[in-house]
Amino acid sequence: MEAVLGHLRGAIERGDYAIGDKLPSEAELCRTLEISRPVLREALRALQTMGLTVSRTGKGTFVVAAAVEDPTFGDYAASDLLEVRRHVEIPVAGYAARRRTAENLDHLVHLLDRMEQETDTTAWVAMDTVFHLAMAEAAQNPVFRRVIEEIRDALARQSAFLNELGGRREQSNREHRAIVEALIDGSEHDAVQAMTHHLDRVETTLTDIMRPSRTDAPTEDGREA
Numbered sequence: 001m002e003a004v005l006g007h008l009r010g011a012i013e014r015g016d017y018a019i020g021d022k023l024p025s026e027a028e029l030c031r032t033l034e035i036s037r038p039v040l041r042e043a044l045r046a047l048q049t050m051g052l053t054v055s056r057t058g059k060g061t062f063v064v065a066a067a068v069e070d071p072t073f074g075d076y077a078a079s080d081l082l083e084v085r086r087h088v089e090i091p092v093a094g095y096a097a098r099r100r101t102a103e104n105l106d107h108l109v110h111l112l113d114r115m116e117q118e119t120d121t122t123a124w125v126a127m128d129t130v131f132h133l134a135m136a137e138a139a140q141n142p143v144f145r146r147v148i149e150e151i152r153d154a155l156a157r158q159s160a161f162l163n164e165l166g167g168r169r170e171q172s173n174r175e176h177r178a179i180v181e182a183l184i185d186g187s188e189h190d191a192v193q194a195m196t197h198h199l200d201r202v203e204t205t206l207t208d209i210m211r212p213s214r215t216d217a218p219t220e221d222g223r224e225a
Contacts, residue, residue, distance in 0.1 A: 002165065004035055004043040012052050012063055023053065023061045042164070049073065049161055050210070068210045073157035078206055081154050086199055088147050089132065093179060093195035096138035097188040104138040108180045116173050124169055125159045131176060138183065158202075166205040175201060 011017055023044075024032070030040055044061055047053045050068045055061050071078045096104070111131055118124045129152050136144040148155075162168040175198040182190035 001039050001042045001046075004033060004039060005046050005165070007033065008043060008047060009050070009052065009068075012047075013067060015066065017063045019063050019066060021063045022059075023063070025060065046161070046165065049157070071161065071206065071210065073154040073161065076151065076154045078158065081151060081158065082199065082203055082206070084147075084151065085202075086196075088144065089135070089199065090192055090195050092136055092139045092144050093182070093191040094188045095141065095144075096135055097183050097186055097191035099140040100138040100183050100186075104134070105180075105184060108134050108138065108183065112173070112176055112180055115176065121160065121163050121169070125156050125163065128159045128172065129156045135179070162202065162205050162209075165209050168201075168205055171201060172198075 008023070017023060023029070026037060026040055026044075029035075030037055033040070044053070044055070047061075048055060049071050051070065051072060052063065052065050052068060053061050054064050073081060108131070111127060111134060115124060115127050115131070118127065132155060133145060133148050133152070136148045159168075159172075162172075175194065178194040179191060179198065182194050
């Protein structure tokens with residue numbers, strides 16, 4: 001899927017498909033690229049999340065931007081989502097370190113153990129959103145949970161996007177483990193630092209994905225760089 005996405009994204013960024021152009025049909029792309037339809041559809045969904053294309057029912061997929069600016073996850077832009085997460089989840093981690101119960105810790109540790117063993121991305125993403133809800137519950141403030149519930153779908157979409165394109169799963173597991181260990185120690189400072197690091201890594205991965213894809217350019221002797 002990553003290779004197909006890179007091919008289509010590169011074609012859009014080079015101008016092979018200009019803004020307003022319709023991409024070839026799914027059948028044509030599958031035939032040309034020699035791929036299955038499920039793989040193509042994943043790549044097309046990623047292009048739409050990146051804001052490069054839009055799918056119009058019964059008409060096809062159209063190019064709407066020449067470069068990635070701000071991916072959209074459900075109803076929220078990535079930049080807006082991350083801004084809110086920093087203002088909510090970092091203090092949540094601090095409160096959770098001070099207020100968590102034995103039951104909260106048992107739930108989080110059990111969830112982490114399952115996530116570290118999980119190999120299916122869809123199942124892992126579902127548990128990832130549960131993890132962040134469980135953190136809000138450990139802060140013992142129902143308003144925090146309500147906020148996370150509101151952005152839950154966007155979090156899941158972002159998590160799937162980062163895992164498919166940024167290979168974030170193992171790194172996320174380590175970051176989640178550091179957060180929970182801070183809660184076990186009851187260290188507000190460490191919990192805040194661990195959650196801050198987690199969100200920093202999310203932002204870094206998003207930034208890397210949003211950078212223009214590499215297009216090989218000829219060198220002075222005519223060979224590709």
